[in-house]
Amino acid sequence: MATLVQLYVYDLSNGMARQLSRQLTGRQIDGIWHTSVVVFGNEIFYGQGINTTLPGRSHHGAPLQVIDMGETAIDEETFDEYVTEMKEHYTADKYHLLEFNCNSFTNDCIGFLTGGAIPNYIKDLPTDFLSTPFGAALRPTIDAMYQRPAPGETAPRVPAPIPATTPEPQLAASILQAVASQAQATSTPATQTLTAPIHVITNPASFHSFLRSHRAAVAFFTDVTCGPCKMIEPVFERLSEEKGVKADGSGVGFAKIDIGVGLGQSLATEWSIRATPTFIFFLDGKKVDELKGANASELRSQVDLLVFQAFPPHPHTSLSLPAIQALSLNPILFTQVPSIDTVIAKLSSFIDSTATWPPTHQTQVQVKQTLAGSVAPYLKSRFSSTPATKLPSASSTLLAAWSQATSTLVSALPIASLFPLVDLWRLAFLDPNVGSWSNPSTSTDPLYIFIHKAATALRTSDPNPTSNPRNYILTVLRLLSNTFSSPALAQKLLVSARVSLTAVLIPSLLHADAAVRTAAASLAFNVAAFLQKGRVDKINAVSSGIVTEDEDWEVEMVSAVIEALDREVSSEEVVHRLSASLAFLLRLSPSYETQISPLLDVLQAREVLKRKLLKGGCGESGVSKKEVKKLVEEVANKLCP
The missing domain is CATH 3.90.1720.30 (PPPDE domains)
Incomplete structure (x- = not known):
């Protein structure tokens, strides 16, 4: 029945x-x-x-x-x-x-x-x-x-x-x-499962789902009674650890099918498995090769070939780019230390001259006490003219009090009076403790406050001298450059605050003031170099905090750098940093062929770069420094269509 x-x-x-x-x-x-x-x-x-x-x-x-x-x-x-x-x-x-x-x-x-x-x-x-x-x-x-x-x-x-x-x-x-x-039905997930990232599959439906979710895949057909299978299995597990799927989606999926378990025999019949061990290699869901027997060296070779077929190296890896490869990936930092007392005094004078102070006079006193009693001693000791064996670091208590004072000052002072405050933080962000403490996605974080204030200022035009944001924008750009001294903070900045960062960077690249453009070009270099380091680490299979690629953002950045290069006719230093930024944005870009290359053609990037070498393109005679000339020529001739 x-x-x-x-x-x-x-x-x-x-x-x-x-x-x-x-x-x-x-x-x-x-x-x-x-x-x-x-x-x-x-x-x-x-x-x-x-x-x-x-x-x-x-x-x-x-x-x-x-x-x-x-x-x-x-x-x-x-x-x-x-x-x-x-x-x-x-x-x-x-x-x-x-x-x-x-x-x-x-x-x-x-x-x-x-x-x-x-x-x-x-x-x-x-x-x-x-x-x-x-x-x-x-x-x-x-x-x-x-x-x-x-x-x-x-x-x-x-x-x-x-x-x-x-x-x-x-x-x-x-x-x-x-x-x-x-x-x-337990508060703790099981902790004793597969030694390696191998998918145990017992039925055709699961196997077909596995193939759909992996561009490259290897299926290991085995049987509990198979002696050679037990010999080759440790090799298969090691390969799954070495060549398995990475966080960015690259890598090979590894599946193990015991033909005696569940509907494993149905899978063996579907794929004509007549002996174990048998390995089948798949690319985009289609069988591309098969290996019978426990041949460890051949298994490794086949997996390596599959990785190459599924994830071929970027075409730029075969180019000879000596000028670009000679560029350092280290960030450009603004480390000049002014007189701390002078900066504090300047900021205090701005505080004293403020007509209205929200919410009370007592708050004003507390802010000045924090600056003079905590911030100044910390910065003086860290940036002393006689370096200590071990540099002091900012405590969480100090940073919390300073952050609160910063929030109060930004809401009370006009933008033209805020640059001394930003300059103090510029130094602080050279301290690794500050980098690990900061979280630019939090509205109380100084980075968040400064970036949003700068983005707003760059969107508006106010002729009032007390609203002139030039000094503020300049110091914010230098501060943002210094955040790249902390890779963890740079990662957070480019993930959680990318939109606001871009809103500050792009208009600053086209600013009328030469010092602002120089600082913006430095920040653009740091952004591009950080992105490039992640790409190089990925090519070399090195674990790294890689920023997720964003084609639209890359297009926006490349367009802005090329426009800034086209407009820059006076500063060779800015041309140098912008050319290096462009090189890093282009080289190894995953969207180079689909998005970036056509954009470069439309923007006539090669012609823009080559004009920098001609009379009037940058100064009276064009770019003069030998290393800058080589870089500009290399980017124009080898990375621009």
Whole structure:
């Protein structure tokens, strides 16, 4: 007699996915789906191993949806034997939120009972999620949650933190922990799963989803009784660690299919596997090669070839660019130390001359005390003419008080009176402690305050001398250049404050004042050099805090630098820094061929650069310094179409 088979569907996010997914991922995701099979009066699901309960009595409560999956002619005893066998493979320590989860088990069961599969919107959820920037950013964190100690390690690895580039990192962390806990009915995710980022696959649906979500993939068909498989498996695991998918999406997906587990035999039949071990190599979902047997050197060679085919090196890596490669990637910093007492006195005179002081006179006294009693001693000791063995660093208490005073001063003083305050912070940002403390995405942070004030000033035109922002803009540009002394702060600046930073930088490149243009060119160089370092590290497979590429932003920056170069006819120093900035923006750009190269042609970038070498292009005779000439010629002839 046929028996009805049902699929119970739950949302592990308890509605949060529906509410927040568009905000976080840019795509509507209605739930983080957990499923179970209901048949023969029981509900069977996978989490902390395979569990059986009465329908609707699991820790997930009532299902969000019940889907009829058809009927099965298999009897209860045969199904119980199947589940017992599967318990050896669906163990708690193998659980992975994305790759080997409740839906993998449910799909196997449905396939066994009815020959069907669970709905695509459930099967394809991991692929859809990982295709978003949010999902790609969280992938390393999720993988780390389900990673056991490598051989020789005595304790579980510390899970990777939520990347700073992730939108709403605290919210993402809380959602991720809630989903993981719900998925396995425990507050702590399993820490003993695969040693390496290998996808354990037990059914065709999961395998096809795996192929769709990886540009390059290797499938390892094995069997528990296969001796050569056990010999080659450690090599396969090491390769998955070395060549596996990186945070930026590059790398190879590695899958392991035991043909004796679940619907593994169906996969073996589909791909004509007649012996184990067999490795199949895929590019864009299509089989490109196959390797039979436990040949470690050939396996490595095939994986390396697959990486090259899927992710070929950037065409610029084959160019000879001696002038560009000779450029230092170190940031340009403004380290000149004025008399601290003079700067404090100047700022105090501005405070005293302010007609109205919000909210009270007492606040004015407190601000001056903070500057004279805390800020001045700290800066004097750090920038003393007789360097100390160990430089003093700013404490959190000092920075909090100074930040509060800064907020008060910016709201009380006209913009023309704020440059001494910014200049004090310019020095402070050479202190690594200040760089690690600052968070430009927070409205109380001095960086946030200064950038937004500068962006507003550059958008408005006020002839009132007390509103003249020239000195303020100049010192803000120098301060922003100094933030690049801290790579972590530079990363945050280019992620969370990129729009505001760009709003200050671009108009400053075209400013009427030569000193402002020089400072802006220095900042442009630092931005471009930081981006270039990340690209070089990526090419060399070095772990680095790489800023996420943004084609539209790159187009905006390249356009602005070329326009600034075209207008600059007096300062060779500015031309030098702008040319170096342009070189870094162009070289190794992922969007060079699709977006940047056509833009350079439209803007006649090559002609703009070559005019700098002619009479009147930069000074009376054009660029004169030999190293600047070589750089301009190299960028024009080799990076501009």
